[in-house]
Amino acid sequence: MIFAYNKEYVGDTLLIVLADDRGMKQQVQRQGNVAKLTTEDGRTIGWNLFAISEKMTIEGNGQVTLTDAQLATINELIQEAGFSETVVKDAEPKFVVGYVQECEAHPDSDHLSITKVKVDEGKVLQIVCGAPNIRKGLKVVVAKPGAMMPDGLLIWPGELRGVASAGMICSAKELQLTNAPKKRGILELPQDAETGSAFK
Incomplete structure (x- = not known):
């Protein structure tokens, strides 16, 4: 799992990459500031959380490390947007x-x-x-x-x-x-x- 953030080049969006998506057609389902990325067969391969700085401060650029509290906030945002999944941190x-x-x-x-x-x-x-x-x-x-x-x-x-x-x-x-x-x-x-x- 990869957490990536680069406000200058990507915008105020936390990218969560769960799997290799090379060569796959992605489907995107967006609800509010949360977008779920899936494969054609329905496997979740990532999340995009927009306007993330309104909810937390993320240190660094590129691949970033999140605290347990930040991960809990991410899962709250995902569920508040109407999705049932949770993200489990790979430490x-x-x-x-x-x-x-x-x-x-x-x-x-x-x-x-x-x-x-x-x-x-x-x-x-x-x-x-x-x-x-x-x-x-x-x-x-x-x-x-x-x-x-x-x-x-x-x-x-x-x-x-x-x-x-x-x-x-x-x-x-x-x-x-x-x-x-x-x-x-x-x-x-x-x-x-x-x-x-x-x-x-």
């Missing part, structure tokens, strides 16, 4: 420290690698990566499915050259870190960085 961090356990060349590419990256105890993601400095043994920043990059890109499971990829190994530039190097390559973290911990 799992989406940008985490990962450990590259395996790294091998992609069979159908001269620059992609297929990695297995440990992102917490018992969870390993297969991620296709195009960085020239990717290799086994690195500690890296992983954007897990459900993350929103600083430029607005949403991260969902997919395929690259026919190989499944669940997440993204990030460069400093993609994370928009201060003084990010201009050369291509993922951000290499110190070896004592704790695998699975949130990257902030």
